[in-house]
Amino acid sequence: MGFGVRQLPLLESESIKMIRYAIDHGVNYLDLGCPYDMRQHERLTRLIGRALQDGYRQKIRVAASLPAFLINASPDFERYLNNQLTWLQTDRIDFFLLSGLNRETWPRLQGLDILSRAEGAMRDGRIDRPGFSFHDDFQTLRGILDAYDNWALCQFQYSYMDVDHHPGVGGLKYAADKGLAVVIAEPLRWGRLTKEPPESVAKVWASASQERKLSEWGLRWVWNHPEVATVVSDMSTMEQVVENVALAGSAEADSLTVQEQVLISRVRDAYRKLSSIPCTACRGCMPCPEGIDVPRIFELYNDAIMYGDVETARSIYRIEQHSTDSCNECGACVKACGKEITIPDWLKKAHQLLAEHG
Ligand code: SF4
Numbered sequence: 001m002g003f004g005v006r007q008l009p010l011l012e013s014e015s016i017k018m019i020r021y022a023i024d025h026g027v028n029y030l031d032l033g034c035p036y037d038m039r040q041h042e043r044l045t046r047l048i049g050r051a052l053q054d055g056y057r058q059k060i061r062v063a064a065s066l067p068a069f070l071i072n073a074s075p076d077f078e079r080y081l082n083n084q085l086t087w088l089q090t091d092r093i094d095f096f097l098l099s100g101l102n103r104e105t106w107p108r109l110q111g112l113d114i115l116s117r118a119e120g121a122m123r124d125g126r127i128d129r130p131g132f133s134f135h136d137d138f139q140t141l142r143g144i145l146d147a148y149d150n151w152a153l154c155q156f157q158y159s160y161m162d163v164d165h166h167p168g169v170g171g172l173k174y175a176a177d178k179g180l181a182v183v184i185a186e187p188l189r190w191g192r193l194t195k196e197p198p199e200s201v202a203k204v205w206a207s208a209s210q211e212r213k214l215s216e217w218g219l220r221w222v223w224n225h226p227e228v229a230t231v232v233s234d235m236s237t238m239e240q241v242v243e244n245v246a247l248a249g250s251a252e253a254d255s256l257t258v259q260e261q262v263l264i265s266r267v268r269d270a271y272r273k274l275s276s277i278p279c280t281a282c283r284g285c286m287p288c289p290e291g292i293d294v295p296r297i298f299e300l301y302n303d304a305i306m307y308g309d310v311e312t313a314r315s316i317y318r319i320e321q322h323s324t325d326s327c328n329e330c331g332a333c334v335k336a337c338g339k340e341i342t343i344p345d346w347l348k349k350a351h352q353l354l355a356e357h358g
């Protein structure tokens, strides 16, 4: 099991206690997350550095990230890596992830020859192996995997709601077949799969033959895949840490029964019936000349409606710095969309709902 640090409590002593308890009970991967906000990231990384004193650094593998969307020149690699090494009080990071790779950011990083920088950092010992985190479709993932032989791991979002996109079960199997460790992020979709479900979904859960917490169903479904190396869970309380490490200790691949898998498929179908925009996240409409990430914005909008949770969608929209203000209604995306979605109209609706003061 992996520990995601983004939701650690503000009280430093409690955060350190949680991290050390997790490591003492078998958690062996710590993900520092993507530095969207550098000040916040520095505070958090320095805290992790203190938590990993007293011998804890040697007991855990740490993954730090290079935010692909903020990299404009090759030397940025050194700045992001060296800052994080300093803040962590370490001279080596186990995995350095190119974070946020997709069909737009990957060619740009290739053009900046970032992998040569990564190779240099491996040679001088600052990183053990490079990896990447990813948000796009299966074809794009395959292109990235096939372009470089030395990837150690890839990390992407996967839950029972993501089985056929992002890049879905096909991506999971392809990456594992290539020998990469596949790290799963957001197994509970930012906690939305643990919230009180809408009525139609609750009815499906009520037919389950055994009672489990929604978080346990979600995590067990991901762990059921033998291709998954680890699952990163962002934990915010000691209670969650205790619960999750106990669950990880008892979860096994291929342990869900056929009936349990069918139940989860029915839950998925019930959720999907609630979505508003028929976007399949195929990304055929991308890139937008104005830099608008249409499928991601549609996903956030659909999630807000499906899970009845506008606040989480709003906060992701803000963290990922989306906006639709630059849309000039050129229509290029509409022409490319096989689903004939009236994209600029839906973008306006989405922005209205998701912009902080929408
Ligand atoms: S209509 Fe708007 S979102 Fe679509 S390609 Fe043009 S600028 Fe981008």
Ligand code: SF4
Pocket (backbone or CB within 6 Å): 278, 279, 280, 281, 282, 283, 284, 285, 286, 294, 295, 298, 336, 337, 338, 339, 340, 341, 343
């Ligand atoms: S808007 Fe259309 S083309 Fe774009 S990702 Fe969604 S379904 Fe695909």
